[in-house]
Amino acid sequence: MPQPPTEPSKSAPTPGLVAGPMPRIHRGWRVFFFYSETMLLTGLVSLLFADLLWRTGWDTSSTILLLLFIILFLLTAVGLMHAVCGFVLRIMGDPRGITHLNDYRSRSIAGTSTAIVFPIYNEQVARVYEGLRAAYESLEKTGEIERFDFFILSDSTNPDKWIEEERRWLGLIRDLDALGRIYYRHRFNNEGKKSGNIRDFLNTWGRRYRYFIVFDADSLMSGDTVVDLVKLMEANPQVGLIQTVPALVNAESLFGRMQQFANRLYAPIFITGLNFWTEGFGNYWGHNAIIRSEPFMQCCDLPHLPGIKPFGGQILSHDFVEAALLLKENWQVWFAYDLEGSYEEAPQGIIENAQRDRRWCQGNLQHGIVLFARGLRGISRIHLLLGIFGYLASPLWLLFLLTFNATLYFKMHTGLSEITVRGRTPFMTLNGPEHAFLIFLICMTVLFLPKVLALLDLVLHPARRRAFGGLRHAAAGAVAETFFSTLHAPLQMLWHSKFVATILLGIGVQWGPQKRTADGIAWLAAVQAHWQHTVIGLGWGALVWWIDPRTFWWFAPVVAGMILSIPLSVFTSRGSWGARARAAGLFRTPEELSPPPELAAVASRMAALEKAGETVPAAPNSGLAEAVLDPYVNAIHVSLLREKGINPENQDSLAAMGVGQPRVRVLGEKLLAEGPEALRANEQLLVLSDAETMSWLHRQVWLRPGESLAAWWQTFIRQYAR
């Protein structure tokens, strides 16, 4: 058998691996300025709120309300300050962006080697591969494809997905003539999940590549952006990681399109503001980022945390921690916030969004332990803290509202006058309701000013305004999105509160299978997911009405979101509603109105595959049938298994699984005689992992008389007769 030629190592890894000291010149005052402004605003408004509480008589609940108000307002003010700083910097220009530090575009990337990795886990294979194909073709057009290798790093545990991945991989490399440029690797176990998957890649091939770029299953980057990232790394040898800011794309449902629109409209000012205080101390979001391999391999293998779940064990949200570890070792981490051509997709419905939040919530709460790790930089701790409070804010808001209700109930039923004394807030002579209304107005301003600033940013940038289809449409979209997010926020509050509580109590959350219709989530599935929200909304609304009908109207937006959660979830998940909004000119984004070639290519190919029925989920166990029966799929599978067996890293895993033992042949006999239902999932995986048995099965299933095979095999064999 011919042996594949041995390849020369593509290039030496990063020269000069020791990072220099981090510059402190700008960073210190920027962090101080940013958070001092936030503190100032929070302090003054909190003083005003404390004065209001004092007017109605101070008690324990007032102290609780004040503390909760300070925390919640501080978090909102942080958001506002990001928007304000970003807005101002987008007018004035910020020389402290990674793309402005030097003339990176003139750099050559000759002599570099970069791996583009796609860690996947039971994903929709066609979509992943079409994204890869689009990125590959786009990179080819840059003329720099020789500097890149693509890796599909599969952790799929579903045998059908595994086989489909292998089959489509071969189709892809044949289509693109990319044998030896697009590689496929499947792990026998998914130890360490995504971070373990990347670690396995780095342990096997990491030293061949100076950089690696991580894609997500649904992400995409243009060839120019990929090349720009490598040039940026070459031009800035002290940088360990550059994170792009992916634009949300390809949404069709109303919910997805609103999220996409909000992301595209608001993100630029927020991320510019974020870069203002982080500079080279940015963060990593897990994908659409370029990483310098060598320092990452040296610094970022994550330890298991001591203790039991939810805080102990494997670090779930690895990205923040990896960025923190790079910074700890003096490698810079930047946001390339002004680099276009980076995309990802988002959940298409409220329920899918909550499911994703559940995963992220657990990972972020776990950072509560990492927060205190010795040696981390202060800025890393801020990143971790903001991530934690992204989820903790919800139970705090819920607690604030409940405490307020309890206080109101107490005051309404004591018979005491509502406003006991005049306020002492200097320079203001407001009565109680005016005082309360002023605080309400300030809170609303802090909440909604970023949206106004984002629209003003459009006014000031004509090209961007045109890309959104004009100011009128963008403004209408922002108003509609604000209305929706007002209803959605209380749902998020309930969901996040439940997530935090269940995670802290160590209780898992069960999600039933998503029953989707052709056009969004089914009504029954929405009822199952939201009935508690509806009941809480009705009960809470009735309670507040009973306590004080005047206060009810202040609470109306909160309970309305809960009461309407079922129809809200159903209708916003519908593609037809998304299309109607689009026809009305709402929520249009630059990528929708003028799709970049990469996105257009993915969309047209996915449409073609859909038309050909290639995206319909296959029948259960069809992957196993294909791997055994189909002469080519079997040959690909067995060849890949054999090659995998060569890697000494895999030999222990194979032995631990039981590959090569006589038991596997027994399972193979059982599979032939009784069909796949006779084998447990792990037994099926064991058979699929044994090259000799798979090769033997292929011959046996075609050699043996039909009556000695399970009827299940006959069904599949008959399909080949056509």
Next chain:
Amino acid sequence: MDLPLESALSGREPVPEATGRIAGRPLEEWNAAYSKVESYFHALRVRNKVLLGRLVIQVLNRAMRRAPAEPERPAAHLAAEEMDRVVTEWFGQVLQEPPTGADHMLSTRGRLALLLADMPGKWQDQFLQPGPWPEEFVNRMRETYLRAGPDFQLSKMAPRPLDLLEPLTTLTAISRLPYARMIAIWVLFALVLVAVFLLTHKF
């Protein structure tokens, strides 16, 4: 296998010895055998009907020659064995690797070579034909291999334990707290606000 491949592929049609039977077996048995062999060639994407029919008949001829000597075995089973043998022997000739019988490697490699050389698209007429074969076809068959990854450059990432006891350290060395001066200023500001509130409000 007692017959050379070439002779098997160009062998004469066996003569039916009785009505309703071929090589001592009922026609239905041969029909089932035909279906099985045809299915396998379908699975190999031999889509040209003329070539497909010819290949199936060639395999069945071999099975029919064996049939009288093995009366207890169903025709479909004999045909499947002959199909496997014909294909594996042909792989051995094209790839210049002798079949070893127990090892399934040759069959696997041959099927992969067929796919990578694009037999279904470009070389259907060469499949199972005796040599010599077109040079391009032979080269493509012999030189194809599947690489799931480049050469390994193994290394070992080693996790560095995180020291999670920082709070104890910082409690005893507050000046080492990150941004200590900034935090001190913010705390001072908060204290001023508290003082202002307490001084202007009577409890």
